[in-house]
Amino acid sequence: MMVQLPTLSLFSLGGWRPFLDPLPLDSHFLLFLIPLVVVIAVVYKTIKLDDLSTLPKATLVLSVQIIAFMILTALALWMITEMT
């Protein structure tokens, strides 16, 4: 038996209920890897650095390195699959 839960109209945006319904992001999923990489870099550098005043620059450098490495790896794998 289905019971209707009261939905808070303040928090339902066009029928989407935050945290109860997933976001429709199938077509842009790769873009969501960028904030993920940035947060990983932030946490890693926050733990590693003794002086947190250099955190923004160190985070940016590490983020760019990770993204560049991911792109290079993707290109290499694409080339391997195209050649076989």
Next chain:
Amino acid sequence: MAQQSPSQQPLVSVRHVAAALLGWLLPGLGHWLIGQRQRAVILCLAIGGLWLAGALIGGIGVFDRKEHKMWFLGQMLVAPSVVVDVAHESLATRYGPPLPNANPPAAFSPAYGRTQEQGLLYSALAGMLNLLAMVDVLYRQPPGVRLEAAGARTEA
């Protein structure tokens, strides 16, 4: 009673173990309790934000220890994941399984495809980063003590 030299002091103290365990409840809390306030705020915002983003992207359906056992091992490294999983199970039990396009709408909608992947990835990585933070709390000593202890051990 003579004070212990740095080489005799245990590497991990009870205070740090307790702080690390409390860091499981809220990311950054462990660092706050050992006096690393700046690190605590940054870690809380970063790890907490990542976890919230995962919950927002995938919905509460991504916290499911029965459907996604391996992912849940990562997710449960942040305490709120366990609470959300219990709440999600309770909703599914009380209001029935979520069906697409149900009328009236189900208590929650499950995520599929890329949306589910992103939600799982975000929340599980938040858990693993929190584990990193907890381990850091265990071994983080004031720089002077850490260097002295390391030097004494090297000489011995």
